[in-house]
Amino acid sequence: MKRALILSLTILLAASFTVSCKPKVKPVPKPVQAVEQPKVEKIEPQVPVQKPRLSEEELYMAKSLEQLNSEKPLALINFDYDEYVIREDAKAILDANAAWLKRWPSAKILVEGHCDERGTEDYNLALGEKRAQAAYDYLVGLGISGSRMKTLSYGKSQPLDMSKDDSAMARNSRDQFLVIEK
Amino acid sequence: MNKRTFLPILAAAAAAVCLVPGPAAGQQDVVLTIRDGQPAISFALPPFAASESAKAAAEEVHAVLEADLKYTRIFSLLPKSYYAYIQTQNFKTIRFEDWQSINAAVLFTAEVSQAGNGELVLERNFYDVKSKRQILPGKRYQAKPADLRFLAHRMADEIMKSYGEKPLFTSKIAFVSDRDGNNEIYMMDYDGANQTRLTFNKTQDYSPAWSPDASRLAYTSYQQLTAGLYILDVYEGKRTPVSTRGGNFYSPSWSSDGRRLAFASTMDGNANMEIYAAEIEAKPTRVGRIKRLTFSQNSDTAPTWSPNGRQVAFTSDRAGTPQIYVMDAEGGNVQRISFGASYHDSPAWSPAGDRIVYVARVDNVFDLYIYSIRTQSVQKLTESNARNESPSWSPDGRHVVFTSNMRGGSQIWVIDADGANLRPLTSQGANKLPDWGN
Numbered sequence: 255m256k257r258a259l260i261l262s263l264t265i266l267l268a269a270s271f272t273v274s275c276k277p278k279v280k281p282v283p284k285p286v287q288a289v290e291q292p293k294v295e296k297i298e299p300q301v302p303v304q305k306p307r308l309s310e311e312e313l314y315m316a317k318s319l320e321q322l323n324s325e326k327p328l329a330l331i332n333f334d335y336d337e338y339v340i341r342e343d344a345k346a347i348l349d350a351n352a353a354w355l356k357r358w359p360s361a362k363i364l365v366e367g368h369c370d371e372r373g374t375e376d377y378n379l380a381l382g383e384k385r386a387q388a389a390y391d392y393l394v395g396l397g398i399s400g401s402r403m404k405t406l407s408y409g410k411s412q413p414l415d416m417s418k419d420d421s422a423m424a425r426n427s428r429d430q431f432l433v434i435e436k
Numbered sequence: 437m438n439k440r441t442f443l444p445i446l447a448a449a450a451a452a453v454c455l456v457p458g459p460a461a462g463q464q465d466v467v468l469t470i471r472d473g474q475p476a477i478s479f480a481l482p483p484f485a486a487s488e489s490a491k492a493a494a495e496e497v498h499a500v501l502e503a504d505l506k507y508t509r510i511f512s513l514l515p516k517s518y519y520a521y522i523q524t525q526n527f528k529t530i531r532f533e534d535w536q537s538i539n540a541a542v543l544f545t546a547e548v549s550q551a552g553n554g555e556l557v558l559e560r561n562f563y564d565v566k567s568k569r570q571i572l573p574g575k576r577y578q579a580k581p582a583d584l585r586f587l588a589h590r591m592a593d594e595i596m597k598s599y600g601e602k603p604l605f606t607s608k609i610a611f612v613s614d615r616d617g618n619n620e621i622y623m624m625d626y627d628g629a630n631q632t633r634l635t636f637n638k639t640q641d642y643s644p645a646w647s648p649d650a651s652r653l654a655y656t657s658y659q660q661l662t663a664g665l666y667i668l669d670v671y672e673g674k675r676t677p678v679s680t681r682g683g684n685f686y687s688p689s690w691s692s693d694g695r696r697l698a699f700a701s702t703m704d705g706n707a708n709m710e711i712y713a714a715e716i717e718a719k720p721t722r723v724g725r726i727k728r729l730t731f732s733q734n735s736d737t738a739p740t741w742s743p744n745g746r747q748v749a750f751t752s753d754r755a756g757t758p759q760i761y762v763m764d765a766e767g768g769n770v771q772r773i774s775f776g777a778s779y780h781d782s783p784a785w786s787p788a789g790d791r792i793v794y795v796a797r798v799d800n801v802f803d804l805y806i807y808s809i810r811t812q813s814v815q816k817l818t819e820s821n822a823r824n825e826s827p828s829w830s831p832d833g834r835h836v837v838f839t840s841n842m843r844g845g846s847q848i849w850v851i852d853a854d855g856a857n858l859r860p861l862t863s864q865g866a867n868k869l870p871d872w873g874n
Contacts, residue, residue, distance in 0.1 A: 364661050374781040374795050374802065374825045375643070375839075375869060376751055377758050379686045380700070380709050380735035387707045405702070406663055406684055411619060411640060434661055 314358060319433055327354055328363065328431035331389065332424060335372070338384040340392050348389060351431060352396040362435035365389050367407045368414075370423040375409060382407030389429045404434070476512035479505055480540035480565070482519045484558075485547040493556045493584055494548035500588035501544075503627065504605045508596065508834075509852065514540055532568045540565050544595070555580050560591060562598070572598050585629060602787065602832040608873050609828075609837055610634070610644035610653055611848055615865030621655055623670070626830070626850075626872075628861035634670060645688045646873030652721060654678070654688035654697055665699055667721050676721045678714055679703060689748075691741040692787075694718060696765075698739035698748055704728065708735045711750055713765070729767035740785045740792075741765075749773070749783040749792055760794050760807075773807060776814070782826055786833045791853075793817065793827040793836055804838060806853065817855055824849075828872045837861070839868040 308316065317325075328351045331344035340348065355361060367382030367389075386405035394400050415422035481502055486494035505511045518538040523531065535543050546560040555578050562572045572594060579587045586606065593603030608623045615622075616633065619640035624631040635641040639658040646653060653668045665678040665685035678685065683703030690697055697716050700709040703726075710731065715724035729748065730736040735758075738751040742762075749762045760774035760783045774780040779797035786792065792807045804817040804827050818824040822842035829836055830850075835857075837850045846866040851858045861870075 371823075372800075373779075374823075376687050376700075376738035377779070377781045380737045380751075380753070380758075383684065383702060383709055384707075384735065391707075404661060404682075406658070406661065407686070408640075408658075411642065432661075 315436065317436075319436065322433050322436070327433065330428045330430045333385055333427040333429075335370070335423065335427065336381070337427075338367075338381060338388045340388050344389075345392070348392050349396065352393055352398055355393070355398050355402065358436070360436060361433055362402045362404075364432040364434045365393075365403055365405045366412075366430040366432060367405065368412055368426060368428050368430065369408075369410045370426040371410045371413065371418075372423060373410065378409035379407050382409050385427075385429050389431075476510055478514060478539050478541040479511035480514050480519075480535055480538070480543040481505065482522070482543075482545065484545075487549045489550050490548040490556055493581060494546070494558075496584050497546070497548065497558060497588045497591075500585050501592055504589060504592035505595070507627075507857075508601075509856075510596075510599065510601070511542075514538060530563065532563070532565050535565045542571065551578055556584070558587065562595065585625070589625070596832075602874075604831045604835075607831050608646070608650065609848070609861070609870050610646055610873065611862070611867055611870040612642055612644065613862070613865050613867045615867075621653065621668075622867075623873075624861065628848075631862070631864070634668065643687050643869055645690055645871050647690050647718075648692050648694045648874055649718070650873040652718075654690065654699075656686050656688070665701075667697075667716070667723075669721060674721070676723065678723050679726065684709075687738050689739045689741055690716075691745045691765075692743045693745055696741070696745070698729070698741060700735075700737040700739065700750075708733065709737050711736045711739050711748065711767075713739075713748075727766075729763065729765075731767075738782050740783050742785050743787055743789040749785055751781045751783065760792070773812075784827050784829055784836075786829050787831060788833050791833075793829065795825045795827070804836065804851075817853070818851060818858075819855070820858075826869050828870050829853075830872050831874045835872075837870040837872050839870065 329347045331347050334341065365386040367384065367386035369378040369381050373381065383405065386407060390400065390403050390405050393403065413426045415425045484494040484498050502513060505513060521538050522534045543563045543565055544560065546558055548556055548558045551557050557576060557578050559574065559576045561570060561574045563569065564571050577587055589605035592605040596603045604626055607626050609626060610621060610623045612619050613622045618638070619642060620633060620637065621635040621641045621644045622631055622633050634653065637657060637659065642656040644653045644655040651669060651671060653670055655666060655668065656663050657666050663684035663686060665688060667676045667678060678697065681703055683701050683705070685699050685701045685703070686709065688697055688699040695716055696713045698711060698713045701712050702709055703712065711729045712726050713729055714726045717724065732752060732754045734752055734754040736750055736752045739748050741748055746765055747762050748765060749760060751758050752761050755772070757778045758781050759772055760780045761770050761772050763770040774794065777796040777798050781795045783792050783794040790809055792809065793804055794807065795802050796805050801821055802823040802825055803819065804824050806815045806817050817836065820840065820842040822840055824838055824840045827836050827838040834853055835850055836853060837848060839846055840849045846868050847860050848862045848867045848870045849858060849860050
């Protein structure tokens with residue numbers, strides 16, 4: 255009786271297992287296949303932290319004078335040989351320079367007069383002063399305060415182009431504008 | 437006749453110019469004469485006697501002195517071969533008859549030996565051959581080997597002084613050079629030796645001008661975004677600004693008494709340069725009152741004082757083109773002195789006051805011209821189809837130093853006032869704006 259009970263319980267257990275579990279399928283050995291590539295998850299770059307965006311004014315203030323001048327915010331103008339009259343092509347440049355000076359009203363500039371080498375030292379120092387003064391006067395005429403500008407003559411001492419041809423002479427006859435205060 | 441002015445230039449034409457030696461005691465009876473066709477005094481400069489160890493030094497001093505004497509053109513050095521005719525080379529007992537037989541008018545002898553401390557001792561004698569007397573009392577010098585050139589120049593100066601001449605061999609020429617990167621002030625000996633840097637700025641220094649005592653230089657320095665004017669005590673390294681007011685300052689020139697400094701400036705806010713004169717005190721250098729001399733509405737630049745301090749010559753474009761004018765020292769009585777060309781600049785008044793050298797542009801060629809104040813005539817000094825400019829007189833008025841690009845680059849050249857003996861003094865870098873000091 256006791257044996258019959260154990261047996262029946264065993265059968266019952268076994269039966270319950272057979273009912274709850276899937277019958278074990280014997281694995282059929284398959285032919286070797288290429289290993290399937292794992293799926294690639296693309297990592298998007300992290301969104302970088304943004305500095306607070308600087309205004310144009312803040313960018314301007316952040317620059318050193320050297321940086322600012324290296325960007326040449328004020329274009330130079332050229333003169334005809336032995337002349338200090340502002341040419342028509344120079345007027346457009348000076349108009350743009352005046353606009354920049356109005357955009358940055360705290361800026362002060364140095365107007366440097368330069369000459370080509372065809373002339374004597376003293377005469378060219380005087381001519382350089384006149385050229386600087388001519389641009390100064392023109393900019394004053396456009397509403398730029400004279401207190402924001404200084405003039406200086408380098409005469410023929412600082413040529414841009416050391417060659418001796420006519421185009422070098424034309425390039426060297428010029429006013430340069432240097433920002434000296436922001 | 438002014439012997440100082442005309443001796444080297446017109447010697448051949450001069451009838452008989454007497455040269456009386458300087459105030460050396462007891463020497464007044466020595467009189468040397470230049471005659472027709474005998475352009476220079478026959479000068480015997482035999483090799484210096486020297487101990488074996490001092491031979492190289494003796495040769496160096498001899499060579500420098502010889503070059504100095506030739507440079508004067510007052511002296512004609514005897515050919516070296518003539519010295520073979522002199523029997524005794526013992527300079528303690530000179531046989532003047534021998535020297536006279538080879539036509540020596542004057543005789544300069546020297547003996548060089550080593551001093552114990554590595555320095556050299558030179559003993560020299562300078563004789564008038566005919567009278568057998570010393571022109572200068574005998575003298576001994578002691579010098580370090582590095583100072584032998586200077587020793588030779590000193591002796592040459594003393595020879596010139598004994599003829600009543602203004603010496604120039606120890607004078608210095610200041611100039612601007614870019615050899616070390618940017619334009620700085622340098623100085624050199626009259627012959628181009630000993631080129632020495634004097635200023636050390638990152639920006640440029642320009643237009644040096646010697647004070648008459650040759651101890652200070654006035655110059656333009658591009659500092660603090662201005663062309664400022666400074667006075668440098670060269671041998672003390674001390675620098676004094678002439679003005680701390682605004683404006684730019686260019687082209688300084690000292691009066692011959694050293695008490696006034698003229699310059700061109702925009703210091704009053706004037707658009708064009710005007711000429712000013714500052715009162716200067718020496719030792720220590722101090723700047724006093726500054727007086728404005730010109731009031732034209734044009735550029736007035738490049739002032740130069742007359743040696744008597746009564747007048748200033750300068751460049752102005754008041755007539756439309758740059759021309760040379762002379763005004764009195766207070767700014768009045770302005771008179772134009774340059775004519776005949778559309779461009780004149782850079783006047784320099786001669787030490788004797790009789791001439792002004794300046795630049796004129798003719799057919800796009802810049803040459804130096806000498807204007808005679810008495811005759812109002814003009815003589816062309818340079819002829820090189822180039823740009824010759826920035827002239828400055830030697831202390832004796834016999835030579836002119838200037839800038840030229842006749843060989844391409846800008847270099848400093850020197851020429852005798854009659855157009856002879858053109859020679860370069862510089863070669864390293866670009867060099868310009870020479871100013872010959874006393």
